[in-house]
Amino acid sequence: MISPTVKSIVGKRYYSGSKMTIAKPRHLINTIQLSNQEFGSLVDKAAAFKKQVRSGNPAPLEEHKKLLGKVVTMLFSKRSTRTRVSTEGAAAYFGASPMFLGKDDIQLGVNETLYDTVKVLSSMTACIFARVNKHQEITDLCEHSNVPIINSLCDRFHPLQAIADLLTIKEAFGARKGLKLAWVGDSNNVINDLAIASLRSGISVSISVPSGISLDSEVETVAKKLAQEQGLSFEFIHDPVVAVKDANIIVTDTWISMGQEDEKQKKMKQFDGFRITKELISKGGAADDWKFMHCLPRHPEEVEDAVFYSENSLVFEEAENRLYAAMAVIDSFVVNKGDLLQ
Numbered sequence: 526m527i528s529p530t531v532k533s534i535v536g537k538r539y540y541s542g543s544k545m546t547i548a549k550p551r552h553l554i555n556t557i558q559l560s561n562q563e564f565g566s567l568v569d570k571a572a573a574f575k576k577q578v579r580s581g582n583p584a585p586l587e588e589h590k591k592l593l594g595k596v597v598t599m600l601f602s603k604r605s606t607r608t609r610v611s612t613e614g615a616a617a618y619f620g621a622s623p624m625f626l627g628k629d630d631i632q633l634g635v636n637e638t639l640y641d642t643v644k645v646l647s648s649m650t651a652c653i654f655a656r657v658n659k660h661q662e663i664t665d666l667c668e669h670s671n672v673p674i675i676n677s678l679c680d681r682f683h684p685l686q687a688i689a690d691l692l693t694i695k696e697a698f699g700a701r702k703g704l705k706l707a708w709v710g711d712s713n714n715v716i717n718d719l720a721i722a723s724l725r726s727g728i729s730v731s732i733s734v735p736s737g738i739s740l741d742s743e744v745e746t747v748a749k750k751l752a753q754e755q756g757l758s759f760e761f762i763h764d765p766v767v768a769v770k771d772a773n774i775i776v777t778d779t780w781i782s783m784g785q786e787d788e789k790q791k792k793m794k795q796f797d798g799f800r801i802t803k804e805l806i807s808k809g810g811a812a813d814d815w816k817f818m819h820c821l822p823r824h825p826e827e828v829e830d831a832v833f834y835s836e837n838s839l840v841f842e843e844a845e846n847r848l849y850a851a852m853a854v855i856d857s858f859v860v861n862k863g864d865l866l867q
């Protein structure tokens with residue numbers, strides 16, 4: 526047994542005097558906190574995992590032992606298909622046991638505070654993938670957790686989706702320069718990270734949302750700075766036809782995010798003209814080789830079947846790439862303890 530009076534390092538935990546101190550981990554909050562190089566490294570790592578998994582050859586046994594005997598927690602206060610399944614798959618790859626904690630499974634929010642919950646979870650598990658309502662919940666978790674918090678969607682960001690999306694774009698267009706991404710839809714968590722991730726990857730961005738809707742101010746500031754630094758174009762406008770002009774990648778998402786179901790009637794009117802159709806793409810004058818992306822789940826009001834199920838659609842590759850994004854994130858933030866360039 527280690528004497529509590531002896532200062533000694535045990536993994537990341539060390540004793541100093543009578544109190545045990547734990548080194549603070551690095552968390553994945555959004556793509557703003559990453560450098561261009563770090564973001565690119567996550568995408569490259571996701572691509573390497575995909576190549577390995579798709580090869581059909583077993584990975585070296587060492588890969589499957591990296592988190593053997595550990596638990597990857599999923600603290601989810603909202604529904605999920607892709608994020609849940611990809612995280613469970615990625616945890617299994619590294620030999621960890623995934624533990625899904627939905628909003629009705631634990632004491633959080635009924636009998637127990639977020640602070641007490643994260644203290645307990647982070648004392649027993651290797652990391653916490655957290656899907657929450659407010660961004661503040663992510664920052665609170667990060668402040669009090671002794672293990673990496675992986676933002677698995679909050680009202681402002683969705684970084685795991687952005688990693689999968691940039692992998693999908695890279696697969697479709699290779700290292701081609703001069704690409705333009707057009708977003709036609711709501712101003713939400715998905716485009717916030719996708720805009721930053723695209724600019725970090727050398728892609729110009731045009732965001733089109735109905736008038737009266739604004740862009741997250743921090744995202745707007747960072748996006749403008751990134752565009753200027755790299756000689757890229759970035760615009761936030763209210764005309765979908767203009768946004769689509771010369772676009773190589775056309776992206777949308779639901780108009781009614783989880784929790785906004787009561788606003789459906791109002792939103793349907795507000796988003797008139799924002800449905801992605803072949804007519805809109807042709808009228809706007811998208812690039813000949815345009816591709817369509819959507820993080821899913823999809824609703825028919827935001828995109829017609831003729832686009833969603835077309836040969837130009839990358840939606841199912843994009844969904845599969847969530848698995849490799851989760852693998853890259855676990856490897857970088859948990860196995861390699863936040864050294865993203867390793």
Ligand SMILES: NC(=O)OP(=O)(O)O
Nearest residue numbers: 605606607608820821
């Ligand atoms: N795209 C996405 O996050 O899907 P889920 O909500 O199903 O996890």
